[in-house]
Amino acid sequence: MRDQPGSSVTETKGSPRSRKLVVMDWIESRTGFVSFSRKNLDEPMPPGVGWWQTLGNLLMTLLIFQFVTGVALAMFYAPTPDHAHQSVAYIMDGVTMGAFIRGLHHWGSSFIVLVATLHMLRTFFWGSYKKPREMTWVIGVLIFQVILGFSFTGYLLPWDQKAYWASVVGTRIIATIPYVGEHLMVLVRGGKEVGALTLTRFYGVHVMLLPAALIVLTGIHLYLVRKHHISGPVTPRKGRPAPFFPVQLLRDAVVVLVASGLLLMLAVAFRPELGGVADPSGVTFTPRPEWYFLGLYEFLKLMPPSLEVVGTLIVPSMVTIGMLLLPWLDRVESRHPAKRGWIIDLALFMILGIGVLTLKGVLSEPPPPPKAPEAEAVLAPAPTPPSRP
Amino acid sequence: MTSLEPTQMEQSCMRHEPEPPGEKVPRRKLLGWLVGVINLGVFAAIFTPTLRFIADPMRRKKGSDAWIPVIGDGEIAEGETRSVDYRVNVDDGYMVSPLRYSVFLHRSGGEVFAFSPTCPHLGCNVKFHSQNDRYICPCHGGVFSADGGRISGPPPHGLTKLPAKVENGQIWIQRV
Numbered sequence A: 001m002r003d004q005p006g007s008s009v010t011e012t013k014g015s016p017r018s019r020k021l022v023v024m025d026w027i028e029s030r031t032g033f034v035s036f037s038r039k040n041l042d043e044p045m046p047p048g049v050g051w052w053q054t055l056g057n058l059l060m061t062l063l064i065f066q067f068v069t070g071v072a073l074a075m076f077y078a079p080t081p082d083h084a085h086q087s088v089a090y091i092m093d094g095v096t097m098g099a100f101i102r103g104l105h106h107w108g109s110s111f112i113v114l115v116a117t118l119h120m121l122r123t124f125f126w127g128s129y130k131k132p133r134e135m136t137w138v139i140g141v142l143i144f145q146v147i148l149g150f151s152f153t154g155y156l157l158p159w160d161q162k163a164y165w166a167s168v169v170g171t172r173i174i175a176t177i178p179y180v181g182e183h184l185m186v187l188v189r190g191g192k193e194v195g196a197l198t199l200t201r202f203y204g205v206h207v208m209l210l211p212a213a214l215i216v217l218t219g220i221h222l223y224l225v226r227k228h229h230i231s232g233p234v235t236p237r238k239g240r241p242a243p244f245f246p247v248q249l250l251r252d253a254v255v256v257l258v259a260s261g262l263l264l265m266l267a268v269a270f271r272p273e274l275g276g277v278a279d280p281s282g283v284t285f286t287p288r289p290e291w292y293f294l295g296l297y298e299f300l301k302l303m304p305p306s307l308e309v310v311g312t313l314i315v316p317s318m319v320t321i322g323m324l325l326l327p328w329l330d331r332v333e334s335r336h337p338a339k340r341g342w343i344i345d346l347a348l349f350m351i352l353g354i355g356v357l358t359l360k361g362v363l364s365e366p367p368p369p370p371k372a373p374e375a376e377a378v379l380a381p382a383p384t385p386p387s388r389p
Numbered sequence B: 001m002t003s004l005e006p007t008q009m010e011q012s013c014m015r016h017e018p019e020p021p022g023e024k025v026p027r028r029k030l031l032g033w034l035v036g037v038i039n040l041g042v043f044a045a046i047f048t049p050t051l052r053f054i055a056d057p058m059r060r061k062k063g064s065d066a067w068i069p070v071i072g073d074g075e076i077a078e079g080e081t082r083s084v085d086y087r088v089n090v091d092d093g094y095m096v097s098p099l100r101y102s103v104f105l106h107r108s109g110g111e112v113f114a115f116s117p118t119c120p121h122l123g124c125n126v127k128f129h130s131q132n133d134r135y136i137c138p139c140h141g142g143v144f145s146a147d148g149g150r151i152s153g154p155p156p157h158g159l160t161k162l163p164a165k166v167e168n169g170q171i172w173i174q175r176v
């Protein structure tokens, strides 16, 4: 009877088991949910699917964490220049578990960028974006853009020096776009300068627009993943596909457990910092972006003025467009990395480049606020000697 | 059309079979267009005002050109460059914020020059290093001379010069 949830219940009326069946029966006939979840638990996993395929599930779990802590933070946060910093300080010191919840949200964002990157690298090297899964990849790239949008808009909200100056520079990059740049920047900032309307704008995008976009995109992504099933290893292995439940689901659970444990430890051990309140006259402050934008930051340092727009616009948008078009750029039928030629070389080159630049950015971190040797520390990262004509 | 049984008509709808002959404009196509036009109109009616609403800041004029007193005339010597903080009330969306800004003043040949600290590259505040008489931007390493000219690094041009004047024993600047 269990296998036919739609059937009616006749025997052993009144026993707990039959009562449970009646309930299941009702749910199934009204929603189809029982057979839906059964179908998903039985989803066939080709032989060779293993730990690498747990990253998508981990990413989704982390996004849900972020949603939960985000809703909670929004209940205490005020997006105005005269109260934003104050309300975050209150969250940190006045609210029970405040520093911890903000810590989860803060460290969670780094986890998400990291896991999303790993998930994409896995998909890339396994060639999983090839026919018929092109659109799954495209939607995934869009989700990655949404995630970066979350980081960028969320970074401003605490309204401390770091937040303010990173956003001044970050939005200023938009102004380097030829012709429309200045206007676009005003549109993004909600004014000529970063101020009250920038804060409400970023807040609105961070808590309304991007979550809505993320939910829709994730829904489509999951639908497509189920429609085309998991791709399996690059060279098909012998053996029968195993159902998703229990082995793969258990792997998922173990990975989520380990990652959540790490996240909780980070949130307990390291208080997210809250610097001094945003100050437009801050001549003593050196802005730095979040670590995952450091690669771009270092790249901008390398660009001479005539090539500025190459660093701010052309290279980043070409990388994005290239990623969106990847399934059509890589025309080799084989999914094996060794057989895919230039696309693998190019990707390795880019990964290496981004890695080196990010590392350079991390290492060139100026020592926080020591007063006396500051001039030296500031002079150090200058990329070109002042003697250049 | 009327001669068709309902079930047949339903089937033909579902299968998108060709319209029965004899109609100039196929009815299904016409109604489909109508639905499309209605939806487009409704969306435009909601989205257009919303987009104009969001774009409101683009219609605002630039900041005020009022003269602001910053320091006394005697407080800066010939050849000296110093950073001075001043407060102004700035229209900031729905509020007026008393904000603190800074400006670099430089006196040369008896004349006073004012430079905005905002780096013309991506807008970090530059710092002045008196030991080598240079402005250096901490963000991507732009270097400027004491008269504001660009020396090296990613900035496209020199520091922005602000209008400055000496009047009634005070140095005044304009924020533009």
Ligand code: FES
Pocket (backbone or CB within 6 Å): B119, B120, B121, B122, B123, B124, B137, B138, B139, B140, B141, B142, B153, B154, B155
């Ligand atoms: S902002 Fe000054 S060098 Fe980039």
